[in-house]
Amino acid sequence: VIRHPHIRPMTPEDKTAVMKILKATPEFTPGEVFVAEELIDCYISDPVGSGYLILVAEVNSKVEGYICFGLTPLTEGTWDIYWMATAREKQGQGIGTALLASAEAKIKESRGRLAFIETSSKPEYEKTTRFHLSHGYELICQVPDFYAPGDDKLILQKRLSP
Numbered sequence: 001v002i003r004h005p006h007i008r009p010m011t012p013e014d015k016t017a018v019m020k021i022l023k024a025t026p027e028f029t030p031g032e033v034f035v036a037e038e039l040i041d042c043y044i045s046d047p048v049g050s051g052y053l054i055l056v057a058e059v060n061s062k063v064e065g066y067i068c069f070g071l072t073p074l075t076e077g078t079w080d081i082y083w084m085a086t087a088r089e090k091q092g093q094g095i096g097t098a099l100l101a102s103a104e105a106k107i108k109e110s111r112g113r114l115a116f117i118e119t120s121s122k123p124e125y126e127k128t129t130r131f132h133l134s135h136g137y138e139l140i141c142q143v144p145d146f147y148a149p150g151d152d153k154l155i156l157q158k159r160l161s162p
């Protein structure tokens with residue numbers, strides 16, 4: 001059991017490890033991996049101006065997970081958590097929880113009020129949705145057939161300030 005993964009901002013040197021995790025995550029389609037990589041490249045080329053923040057989780061000096069989030073443009077204190085993943089063989093050991101907690105701490109530090117996660121109603125994402133529900137996120141909206149016929153968009157929200 002890993003008790004304390006080390007959470008730190010992503011650097012360009014971490015990209016190979018993060019891409020490897022994304023490509024080995026069966027839930028992600030090639031299109032999703034492509035979009036996740038675009039956000040990573042934006043962040044790496046301009047960490048401050050990109051509007052994205054990316055944290056990685058290191059265990060025994062190896063990157064085993066990451067989370068990408070950012071202030072939603074044109075809002076006051078509303079943040080989107082765009083993407084997160086833990087290496088398959090390291091899931092269920094607290095890495096995702098540590099990444100999410102660090103992201104939420106960063107959001108609160110920046111006076112963020114709300115955090116949003118959008119996900120799919122497909123059975124492959126059931127575990128992911130359960131993870132977020134157990135970390136204080138509430139299902140506030142379900143958009144029928146958003147991604148594809150029968151594949152709804154689930155919008156999960158957490159209030160980070162009273």
Ligand SMILES: CC(C)(COP(=O)(O)OP(=O)(O)OC[C@H]1O[C@@H](n2cnc3c(N)ncnc32)[C@H](O)[C@@H]1OP(=O)(O)O)[C@@H](O)C(=O)NCCC(=O)NCCS
Nearest residue numbers: 027083084085086091092093094095096097128130131134
């Ligand atoms: C969703 C995801 C990021 C969670 O990451 P994770 O590292 O497995 O998360 P954790 O280990 O912190 O938590 C997973 C479960 O393990 C349990 N757990 C937490 N710490 C634990 C520990 N130290 N030992 C054993 N189990 C633990 C938690 O209770 C949790 O259960 P819950 O989901 O019912 O809350 C990961 O499963 C993943 O990468 N999924 C595929 C990609 C994906 O769907 N990403 C999100 C959409 S972009």
